[in-house]
Amino acid sequence: MRFFVKSKSNAALANICKPTVDRWQKRYKSAVDAYKQAKDMFERTKKTADAVLIANAENCFKQCKQEKDALEIFKKDLGSFVRFYEFMSQIVDYDDKALEKLSLYARNLRPLLRETFMEEDGIDLDNVTLSHYRLSIIKKQDLKLKEDAGDYKLVPGDDIGTAKPRDRKEELLSQIISRLNELFITDNLTEKDLVNYAYTIRDKVSENAIVMNQIANNSAEQAMLGDFGKAIDDAIIDSSEAHQNQMMQLLSDPAKAAAFAKVVFDLLKSA
Secondary structure, eight states: OOGGGGOOOOHHHHHHHHHHHHHHHHHHHHHHHHHHHHHHHHHHTTTOOHHHHHHHHHHHHHHHHHHHHHHHHHHHHHHHHHHHHHHHHOOOOOOOOHHHHHHHHHHHHHHGOOOOOOTTTTOOOOOOOOOOOOOOOOOOOOOOOOSSSSSSOOOOOOOOOOOOOOOOOHHHHHHHHHHHHHHHHTTOOOOHHHHHHHHHHHHHHHHHHHHHHHHSSOOHHHTTTTHHHHHHHHHHHHHHHHHHHHHHHHHHOHHHHHHHHHHHHHHHHHH
């Protein structure tokens, strides 16, 4: 097994996986191109109000999405298999050389399967290395485990190979929350507090036409060197003043506070 040779470089190991990587990437690129075309066609046919055209375009779009999702799921399932096998092989002696070889091959293959991200895609953090972390106590709980408290049974893993396409918006929101948790001391802040504040500052900055034009017409690195930094500072100050202004109006006028409470109630009810 060439993966066991200690002198093998990463490049040599990658070369072993190259035929499979090339096949996967070729199929994935083709699937992504077909997905984009089908999505564009579906969006255009929706404007025609022709039910037959819309139905055909929608079916084509769904088929292309399934093909793209299948290749992404294959990549995820490789990772699931490797993690599960490496854990279980410490407990159970499978005595199966073919399974061990498959695990080694899958472990080296998966990082080489790189997806092409589209505009709605989130950020794949699978290959990011953890450099540091911070622990915060959320709550303490005494589990009070006792031998006579009932049957203790291990639930077997049964979800290997059952990956599903991720929801892009949920994935992106999860990554935003994770980044905000790194920035702030969160002892007295909820996830909604963090996200809502970020959205407030975002909306304030979006009111600055010069900054938005710089963002639209430059790379991220260039745009952040322009007026963006000052716009962020201004947005933080302005949003604080705006919230303070509204708070004082509500606290000083019971009728206004009651009307505002009704607005919030209606928003909650319609959510």
